[in-house]
Amino acid sequence: MRPFGTTSNFSRRGFLAASAATGLGAAGLSACGSSDDSGSGKKTIEWWNITTTQPAKKLWAQRAKEFEAAHPDVKIKVVTLENEAYKSKMTAQIASGKLPDIFHTWGGGVLKQQLDAGLVEDLTDRVSSWTGNYVPASMAAYKFDDKLYAVPFDIGAVGFWYNKALFKKAGITAPPTTWSGYLDAIRALKKAGVTPIALAGKEKWPGMYYWAYLSMRVAGLDAMQKASDDADFTGDDFVKAGQHLKDLVALQPFQKGFLGGAYSDPNGEAALMGNGKAAMELMGQWAPIVEADSGKGIGKDLGFFSFPAVEGGKGALTEVFGGGGGHALRKGAPQEALDFLKFFAEKEFAEKLIKQTGLIPVSKDTADALTDPNLTAVSEMLNKSTGFQLYLDQAYAPAVGQEINDSVAALIAGSKSPEQVTRSVTQVAKSEKS
Structure with a gap:
C-alpha cells in the first residue's frame, strides 16, 4: 500500500509511465548509509530518490556527477526507484533502523514516524542560512515542533x-x-x-x-x-x-x-x-x-x-491544500550529505529544474524562472497563502x-x-x- 494513499505520487504529478529504472533488487539496497570505498578511498553518500522520468532523472544524475567533480573525495551513489518500489524498500529499511544518507520524503505522517523512531536528522539550524527565502508553504510538511527535518525541492497545490x-x-x-x-x-x-x-x-x-x-x-x-x-x-x-x-x-x-x-x-x-x-x-x-x-x-x-x-x-x-517533495538526512549522516543538499538547492540548478521539468519554485529567489501561466497561477496562490494543509x-x-x-x-x-x-x-x- 502506498504510505500516503492509494495511488502513486507520480500519478498525482502526471508522471504516469514511471517504472523502476535501476534494476537493483533488495540485496542491492540492503546496506544503507555512507561508507568508505576501500577501492577508491572515497566516501560514498547514498541518495535514494523517485525521479524516474526524463528529463528530471538525467538532470539529477548530472547534478550528482557535478558534486563529485567538485568533491573528488566523495562518491554519490544514486538509487532511483519507482514510487511503489521506493516505499516498499523504505518500509524495510525503517524496520531495520537503517536509512539512506539522503532520502526522498513527502513529509507528514510517515516522516513523523521516522522522526519518532530516531532515524531523521534535525536540519533546522544547519540549513537556515540558505533556506530563509523559501516559500513558507513549501516547508510546512517537514516541520514538527518548529523544527525542520527536510529541505523541499518541489511544492504544489490543489x-x-x-x-x-x-x-x-x-x-x-x-x-x-x-x-x-x-x-x-x-x-x-x-x-x-x-x-x-x-x-x-x-x-x-x-x-x-x-x-x-x-x-x-x-x-x-x-x-x-x-x-x-x-x-x-x-x-x-x-x-x-x-x-x-x-x-x-x-x-x-x-x-x-x-x-x-x-x-x-x-x-x-x-x-x-x-x-x-x-x-x-x-x-x-x-x-x-x-x-x-x-x-x-x-x-x-x-x-x-x-x-x-x-x-x-x-x-x-x-x-x-497540497504537497510536494523534499530531501531528508538519516540521523548521523555525514557533513558531505548536507553539503550535497545545499549544492542541489543552488539557484542556477533550481532554475534549470523549474524551466526544464515544470517544478514550482520553493524559493522566492527563483520565482522568475517560472513562465508557464498555469503553473504561475498555482505558484501565486501558494505565495499568497496564509496556511497550508498537506494531503490528508x-x-x-x-x-x-x-x-x-x-x-x-x-x-x-x-x-x-x-x-x-x-x-x-x-x-x-x-x-x-x-
Whole structure:
C-alpha cells in the first residue's frame, strides 16, 4: 500500500509511465548509509530518490556527477526507484533502523514516524542560512515542533481547473468564490447541457480532495490538526463538511459512470477535461500536463481558481491544500550529505529544474524562472497563502489516510453518511494511537 494513499505520487504529478529504472533488487539496497570505498578511498553518500522520468532523472544524475567533480573525495551513489518500489524498500529499511544518507520524503505522517523512531536528522539550524527565502508553504510538511527535518525541492497545490469556454456557455462570468456560488455554477452548467465536474471515482484520492478542502473551509486548519492530535474527527464541523459534499453529489455534477472512472485513462477524468467534455476538475498543478497527454488539451481556455470559501466557516480562502517533495538526512549522516543538499538547492540548478521539468519554485529567489501561466497561477496562490494543509493521506498516519480515502469514496457513492465517515476515520485514528 502506498504510505500516503492509494495511488502513486507520480500519478498525482502526471508522471504516469514511471517504472523502476535501476534494476537493483533488495540485496542491492540492503546496506544503507555512507561508507568508505576501500577501492577508491572515497566516501560514498547514498541518495535514494523517485525521479524516474526524463528529463528530471538525467538532470539529477548530472547534478550528482557535478558534486563529485567538485568533491573528488566523495562518491554519490544514486538509487532511483519507482514510487511503489521506493516505499516498499523504505518500509524495510525503517524496520531495520537503517536509512539512506539522503532520502526522498513527502513529509507528514510517515516522516513523523521516522522522526519518532530516531532515524531523521534535525536540519533546522544547519540549513537556515540558505533556506530563509523559501516559500513558507513549501516547508510546512517537514516541520514538527518548529523544527525542520527536510529541505523541499518541489511544492504544489490543489485547486479547480476550469474550461472558460464552457463557463461562458453557461453564463458564468467569473469563477465562484463561495460554496453557495459554486453550487449555483453547477446548476448553471447542467442547465446549459455541460457536465460540470470530471471525477475519477474509482481511484478515491480525487474525491478525498473535496472532503479535505471542505473540512478546511468549515473547521479551519487548527481544527484539522487538533482532530489528528486527538484522534477524533467526529466534531460537528467535519460532519458539516461531509454534508456539503453530499449536497454537491445530490446535484449529480459528475460524468456518467464516474464511480468506475480512472484518472489518466483515455476516457478518464483528465481526458474529459482535456477534450472539453467537462467544465471542471479539482486537481493539483500537474493537471494541465495530464489533460494534454490524456486528451487534446484546451489551451487558452484553461483557467484556475481557488477552492471557494464556505459561508460561516472558520477556514480562510487563502488556506491551501497540497504537497510536494523534499530531501531528508538519516540521523548521523555525514557533513558531505548536507553539503550535497545545499549544492542541489543552488539557484542556477533550481532554475534549470523549474524551466526544464515544470517544478514550482520553493524559493522566492527563483520565482522568475517560472513562465508557464498555469503553473504561475498555482505558484501565486501558494505565495499568497496564509496556511497550508498537506494531503490528508500524507499528513496523517498511513492507515488513517487510507480510511479517509475509502470513507469519502463511500460517501460520494451514497453508501456512507457524513456522520459515518467521521466515525470510521476516528475509529482508525484511535487504533493507530493505541
